[in-house]
Amino acid sequence: MSDAELADTPPTHDHYATLEQQAAAVKIALAIFLASEALLFTGIFALVVAYQSDWPHAFQIGIAHNTKVLGSINTGVLLISSTLVAVAVDAQRAGRRVLAGSLTLATAVLGIVFLVIKMTEYAQHFSEGIYPGGRGHFFLEHPEHGLPTFWSLYYLATGLHAVHVTVGTGILVYRGIRVFKGSLQHSLEASALYWHFVDVVWIFLWPIFYLA
Amino acid sequence: MTGAKTKLASGSALIALAILSFGLSYAHLGHASIGVAFLIAAFKAMIVGAVFMEIGREKASFKLALLAGALLLATLLGFVASDVRMRDPPPLPPPATEPARGI
Numbered sequence: 001m002s003d004a005e006l007a008d009t010p011p012t013h014d015h016y017a018t019l020e021q022q023a024a025a026v027k028i029a030l031a032i033f034l035a036s037e038a039l040l041f042t043g044i045f046a047l048v049v050a051y052q053s054d055w056p057h058a059f060q061i062g063i064a065h066n067t068k069v070l071g072s073i074n075t076g077v078l079l080i081s082s083t084l085v086a087v088a089v090d091a092q093r094a095g096r097r098v099l100a101g102s103l104t105l106a107t108a109v110l111g112i113v114f115l116v117i118k119m120t121e122y123a124q125h126f127s128e129g130i131y132p133g134g135r136g137h138f139f140l141e142h143p144e145h146g147l148p149t150f151w152s153l154y155y156l157a158t159g160l161h162a163v164h165v166t167v168g169t170g171i172l173v174y175r176g177i178r179v180f181k182g183s184l185q186h187s188l189e190a191s192a193l194y195w196h197f198v199d200v201v202w203i204f205l206w207p208i209f210y211l212a
Numbered sequence: 213m214t215g216a217k218t219k220l221a222s223g224s225a226l227i228a229l230a231i232l233s234f235g236l237s238y239a240h241l242g243h244a245s246i247g248v249a250f251l252i253a254a255f256k257a258m259i260v261g262a263v264f265m266e267i268g269r270e271k272a273s274f275k276l277a278l279l280a281g282a283l284l285l286a287t288l289l290g291f292v293a294s295d296v297r298m299r300d301p302p303p304l305p306p307p308a309t310e311p312a313r314g315i
Contacts (some may be wrong), residue, residue: 035281083223207249211237
């Protein structure tokens with residue numbers, strides 16, 4: 001890091017000797033956190049795969065009734081948002097603070113767009129009588145065994161993912177504002193890494209619940 | 213900002229792959245459809261990991277933490293796969309009138 005950058009950034013926390021040491025500690029902690037998060041989501045993926053092997057027909061019906069277009073639009077939204085925050089990291093490295101902050105906030109806006117679309121999807125499911133736990137008139141009209149399991153897993157996985165998107169959006173809003181003021185480079189990198197992880201989770205959720 | 217150009221190109225590739233997945237979902241590939249969808253998803257995840265997350269540029273300690281996570285994931289998926297392959301078919305008949313309950 002150059003002298004100009006050091007003068008322009010907040011100091012390290014007391015228990016770190018250098019910024020590099022602080023950045024390395026943040027990255028290691030984040031890697032362990034992301035690995036544990038990956039295990040959590042993989043547990044859910046494993047459940048889906050196991051139940052799908054038991055009730056393939058029910059899962060086909062579930063996917064056929066899902067909001068494929070809205071889910072696919074959300075895929076595009078997350079992929080674009082991930083690209084923007086990745087470019088924001090490069091912009092900050094190049095010293096283009098305004099561009100980096102703007103791209104980070106644009107990423108957060110796309111996070112909000114994702115959540116609005118997700119809520120729209122849930123509203124549509126509720127209007128069709130599809131509730132978690134096999135409740136609702138949809139399951140009276142479609143008494144296929146395994147169908148309630150599909151929708152319960154759908155709500156569990158996408159709901160948990162939506163919580164992560166909400167947290168990530170909040171982090172990006174905070175980080176975007178801080179970048180304008182001269183935030184540490186590794187702080188934006190850490191926020192971006194978390195957002196990319198959220199994107200990767202959706203990359204796998206999308207085919208499981210909307211396409212396969 | 214040469215890195216930014218690479219990232220924008222990768223973003224375009226990710227969108228193209230997503231469109232490919234969407235298109236293939238109408239191709240009626242049967243049992244292969246889930247495999248193809250996962251293959252494309254894995255490729256997309258690799259692009260995100262390599263280009264956006266820049267895992268290759270990170271320190272060895274960061275990679276080690278991710279590697280440990282990956283090994284645990286492989287163990288979990290391996291046990292699930294063996295369970296699915298070896299267990300008996302589910303003995304649950306379809307319900308007559310009452311709607312089935314979820315998990």
